[in-house]
Amino acid sequence: MNRDRPAWRLARVVLRRLLQAVPIVLGVLVVNFLILRLAPGDIADVLAGESGVATPGYVAELRTRFGLDRPVWVQLFAYVSNAALLDLGWSFRHARPVAELIAARLVPTLILMAASTTLAVGLGIVLGVLAARRVNRPIDAVISTLALLCYATPLFWIGLMMIVLFAVQLGWLPSGGFETLGTGATGLGRILDIARHALMPAVALALFYLALYTRLTRASMLETLTQDYVRTARAKGLPERLVVFKHALANAVLPTVTMTGVQINSLLGGAVLVETVFAWPGIGRLAYEAVFTRDHNLLLGILFLSSVLVILVNLLVDLLYAVLDPRIEAA
Amino acid sequence: MTAPLLAVEGLSVRFRSGGRMLPAVDGLDIAIAAGETVAVVGESGCGKSVTALAIMGLLPAPPDCAVAGRAALDGVDLLSLPPEGLRRLRGRAMAMVVQEPRTSLNPVFTVGDQIAEAVRVHTACSARAARARAVELLELVRIPDAARRLDDYPHRFSGGMRQRVMIAIAMACDPRLLIADEPTTALDVTIQAQILDLLGDLQARFGMALLLITHDLGVVARMARRVVVMYAGRKVEEAPLRPLFAAPRHPYTQGLMRASPHHAPAGGGRRLAEIPGVVPPLDALPLGCAFAPRCPVAFDRCRDERPAVLPAGDGRLAACFRAAGEAAPA
Amino acid sequence: MKALAGFARRYARNRAAVLGLVLVAIVAAMALAAPILYPESPWEMVGRPLLRPFQNPEFPLGTDALGRDVAAGILHGASVSLTIGIVATVVSVVLGTLVGAVGGWYGGWIDDALGRLTDVFQTMPFFVFALALVAILSPSVGTIIFAIGIVTWPPVARLVRGEFLALKSRDFVQACLGIGMSDARIIATQLLPNCAAPIIVTASIKVATAILTESSLAFLGLGDPNVMSWGTMIGQARDLLRTAWYLTAIPGVVILLTVMALNLVGEGLNDALNPRLKPR
Numbered sequence: 019m020n021r022d023r024p025a026w027r028l029a030r031v032v033l034r035r036l037l038q039a040v041p042i043v044l045g046v047l048v049v050n051f052l053i054l055r056l057a058p059g060d061i062a063d064v065l066a067g068e069s070g071v072a073t074p075g076y077v078a079e080l081r082t083r084f085g086l087d088r089p090v091w092v093q094l095f096a097y098v099s100n101a102a103l104l105d106l107g108w109s110f111r112h113a114r115p116v117a118e119l120i121a122a123r124l125v126p127t128l129i130l131m132a133a134s135t136t137l138a139v140g141l142g143i144v145l146g147v148l149a150a151r152r153v154n155r156p157i158d159a160v161i162s163t164l165a166l167l168c169y170a171t172p173l174f175w176i177g178l179m180m181i182v183l184f185a186v187q188l189g190w191l192p193s194g195g196f197e198t199l200g201t202g203a204t205g206l207g208r209i210l211d212i213a214r215h216a217l218m219p220a221v222a223l224a225l226f227y228l229a230l231y232t233r234l235t236r237a238s239m240l241e242t243l244t245q246d247y248v249r250t251a252r253a254k255g256l257p258e259r260l261v262v263f264k265h266a267l268a269n270a271v272l273p274t275v276t277m278t279g280v281q282i283n284s285l286l287g288g289a290v291l292v293e294t295v296f297a298w299p300g301i302g303r304l305a306y307e308a309v310f311t312r313d314h315n316l317l318l319g320i321l322f323l324s325s326v327l328v329i330l331v332n333l334l335v336d337l338l339y340a341v342l343d344p345r346i347e348a349a
Numbered sequence: 350m351t352a353p354l355l356a357v358e359g360l361s362v363r364f365r366s367g368g369r370m371l372p373a374v375d376g377l378d379i380a381i382a383a384g385e386t387v388a389v390v391g392e393s394g395c396g397k398s399v400t401a402l403a404i405m406g407l408l409p410a411p412p413d414c415a416v417a418g419r420a421a422l423d424g425v426d427l428l429s430l431p432p433e434g435l436r437r438l439r440g441r442a443m444a445m446v447v448q449e450p451r452t453s454l455n456p457v458f459t460v461g462d463q464i465a466e467a468v469r470v471h472t473a474c475s476a477r478a479a480r481a482r483a484v485e486l487l488e489l490v491r492i493p494d495a496a497r498r499l500d501d502y503p504h505r506f507s508g509g510m511r512q513r514v515m516i517a518i519a520m521a522c523d524p525r526l527l528i529a530d531e532p533t534t535a536l537d538v539t540i541q542a543q544i545l546d547l548l549g550d551l552q553a554r555f556g557m558a559l560l561l562i563t564h565d566l567g568v569v570a571r572m573a574r575r576v577v578v579m580y581a582g583r584k585v586e587e588a589p590l591r592p593l594f595a596a597p598r599h600p601y602t603q604g605l606m607r608a609s610p611h612h613a614p615a616g617g618g619r620r621l622a623e624i625p626g627v628v629p630p631l632d633a634l635p636l637g638c639a640f641a642p643r644c645p646v647a648f649d650r651c652r653d654e655r656p657a658v659l660p661a662g663d664g665r666l667a668a669c670f671r672a673a674g675e676a677a678p679a
Numbered sequence: 680m681k682a683l684a685g686f687a688r689r690y691a692r693n694r695a696a697v698l699g700l701v702l703v704a705i706v707a708a709m710a711l712a713a714p715i716l717y718p719e720s721p722w723e724m725v726g727r728p729l730l731r732p733f734q735n736p737e738f739p740l741g742t743d744a745l746g747r748d749v750a751a752g753i754l755h756g757a758s759v760s761l762t763i764g765i766v767a768t769v770v771s772v773v774l775g776t777l778v779g780a781v782g783g784w785y786g787g788w789i790d791d792a793l794g795r796l797t798d799v800f801q802t803m804p805f806f807v808f809a810l811a812l813v814a815i816l817s818p819s820v821g822t823i824i825f826a827i828g829i830v831t832w833p834p835v836a837r838l839v840r841g842e843f844l845a846l847k848s849r850d851f852v853q854a855c856l857g858i859g860m861s862d863a864r865i866i867a868t869q870l871l872p873n874c875a876a877p878i879i880v881t882a883s884i885k886v887a888t889a890i891l892t893e894s895s896l897a898f899l900g901l902g903d904p905n906v907m908s909w910g911t912m913i914g915q916a917r918d919l920l921r922t923a924w925y926l927t928a929i930p931g932v933v934i935l936l937t938v939m940a941l942n943l944v945g946e947g948l949n950d951a952l953n954p955r956l957k958p959r
Contacts, residue, residue: 178924283805284805309901321807321811
């Protein structure tokens with residue numbers, strides 16, 4: 019039984035979080051529905067206007083077809099129950115189900131988010147530890163100043179500036195896209211090609227979070243280094259390397275892990291900007307396209323699915339936290 | 350008398366505070382023979398914990414802290430060793446148990462990991478051997494069901510059990526010197542006795558020297574053979590246990606004795622005598638004897654001149670003009 | 680007065696925060712000077728297109744592809760950015776304070792319900808949310824302010840709720856209840872002033888975030904088509920990135936400096952309002 023304990027503990031964490039997620043998902047759907055109702059004119063108006071056949075009869079017919087003539091609460095119920103089955107409606111622009119469109123664009127976004135999170139967390143921890151170990155020395159000042167700048171940089175702008183420097187002036191990297199078309203490369207060659215395309219978007223998206231995690235790690239490392247257990251580790255005669263990178267860091271990363279969960283929300287917003295700048299074919303760029311084709315169903319579908327993504331990533335972060343901090347017991 | 354295991358001579362520690370260097374320990378001498386128990390007694394802030402940290406080499410780095418004097422372990426001066434040399438001695442030749450077991454173990458590693466780590470850092474042995482040694486050590490400190498508790502995290506142990514784990518870590522490499530800084534202060538009374546018994550047994554069994562730092566005269570009476578009394582960073586009295594308790598020479602020691610519940614005359618309900626006044630802050634130490642402002646028998650010289658630590662008969666030392674037999678002007 | 684002087688002294692100890700304040704003052708001065716220095720609309724074509732900065736002293740920052748004065752755009756943009764940043768923050772802080780205060784004060788099912796509502800709004804990716812709102816309501820200064828306000832209140836609500844929970848059981852509040860003061864009066868006169876400090880700090884950072892959000896929306900083409908915004912300038916200059924990258928660089932640097940300045944002010948306020956936390 020003793021051996022099973024950690025697994026049970028994690029399973030309870032997952033279960034509890036999933037139960038908590040249900041009302042949130044429902045709430046997101048209701049908010050989505052309300053936004054649709056806020057729109058001046060409904061989809062029938064838009065379609066009728068564009069088709070040029072804006073006779074009242076045709077509009078009424080469209081309303082009936084889309085169920086827009088039913089009472090609001092019936093429409094809400096239909097919307098929520100459809101969404102529960104991952105039916106997010108129909109994109110009238112692409113003439114395809116919204117869920118299908120999003121699914122096709124999900125992978126590039128996940129690649130981008132994973133790459134920038136890894137970069138931001140990894141490098142942020144390294145720089146934060148470095149700054150904390152040399153607190154108030156020149157290297158700390160340099161790192162802190164850079165963090166301050168990155169923290170305030172509009173990421174769409176730094177993306178454009180990177181294109182100017184690395185794609186236009188130096189010609190080192192492609193200025194956009196997911197991969198080089200028409201090469202027919204497969205396997206490792208294709209992966210390297212995608213990586214080359216992903217480098218600039220990932221860095222541009224990561225900078226803000228890099229600054230955030232650097233500052234956070236520095237602060238929590240300074241705090242952790244004063245703890246009694248760090249003195250115990252030194253008293254054992256452990257080399258300084260182990261004292262810092264094992265005993266102190268294992269505790270100092272915990273706030274960073276929590277923050278990663280919090281920031282996933284804004285990371286998705288950043289993805290819209292970065293994907294637009296670098297023509298990266300993910301759901302962020304799809305959202306941008308939806309804005310300009312006035313494809314409200316698609317836009318709200320993206321808003322809903324990205325909310326679900328936030329919930330799922332937070333679940334993963336909670337799990338990771340429970341693994342890293344044995345004191346977390348599922349209630 | 351043979352050369353002591355630990356010889357602290359003229360130890361001074363100063364901390365930086367607002368641009369000034371304030372003395373936390375000033376000209377301290379302590380000698381401990383192999384296998385001996387010496388207690389260092391004093392109120393909080395008297396420099397006893399700083400002394401422990403200085404010997405272990407765990408004080409902050411130079412600009413914030415300055416250490417002078419000698420602290421020789423087996424003839425090797427710890428204070429002049431390079432950091433790496435000192436590190437090799439820590440946890441092997443000398444080990445430390447501190448006051449707060451609740452925060453002294455790392456919450457995110459198992460106790461087995463934390464004990465085995467202390468073994469492996471000083472001995473070339475496999476992970477498996479270190480683990481086996483960790484079980485042995487947990488049994489040594491009398492933790493029931495040792496093999497199974499090895500993979501538990503510290504938060505699953507009570508305070509007393511955590512202090513046992515801390516002792517197991519300290520004992521990992523059979524140290525010749527164990528420094529115990531208020532090892533029972535944070536524990537329940539019943540647990541205190543168990544931990545003291547354990548420390549006493551371990552000392553008898555492995556013959557290590559024990560430097561016991563405490564403010565509790567009951568603990569001193571129970572464990573120590575010789576006692577050093579500190580006040581405001583300086584040694585004010587040193588004597589073998591019995592003579593000290595029978596007839597303290599320094600007025601501060603006398604005050605401590607009167608304030609201690611263990612030595613107040615029996616009869617219950619009688620209020621403990623307190624030493625009037627407070628310990629002077631480090632940035633406002635008096636020119637003469639630091640205890641003079643609180644001393645019931647101080648005279649002018651005490652305020653102008655610092656009394657040296659001098660023999661006071663029967664192998665005892667005291668830093669008091671009256672104890673040294675100086676005549677006091679009326 | 681004495682408290683104010685102490686506050687100013689503590690703030691001035693943080694030199695970076697003073698720098699931030701100076702920069703914010705400069706941006707505000709730019710916004711105020713815009714209608715005086717450039718009384719004509721910044722959308723007006725006034726010179727030869729694509730003049731580089733410093734090429735013609737009449738257009739110190741150059742002109743864009745349509746011959747519009749970049750300097751005029753920057754100055755007019757300052758007032759747009761500051762207006763939207765400040766008003767959106769007020770909306771967000773008022774909403775958040777309302778939700779947090781009611782939840783924290785009344786507790787029970789009201790608190791639960793408002794807590795869930797906060798969870799929902801905090802889960803939805805706030806930029807995508809704002810984007811959808813502005814796109815569906817069609818972009819204007821008003822809808823942009825509404826959208827930024829509505830997506831950024833949850834952290835304020837959490838903050839205020841936490842403060843209220845902590846303050847509620849304190850003696851002075853219990854005393855007010857004891858003498859029969861009304862809930863609204865206690866909240867307004869006792870509780871809110873006591874959590875003003877953290878709200879002010881949060882608000883100053885929020886202005887920075889709101890300016891960043893507005894410029895991002897404008898960059899994507901969701902700025903108010905009737906006003907000149909720094910984000911709009913970058914969005915329009917994007918097609919000329921290869922030839923006239925200065926058109927992108929200049930407004931970007933201005934956004935960066937403004938946002939950084941506001942963050943520095945926020946840190947300075949934090950240090951000055953919570954003197955216990957950071958002894959230096």
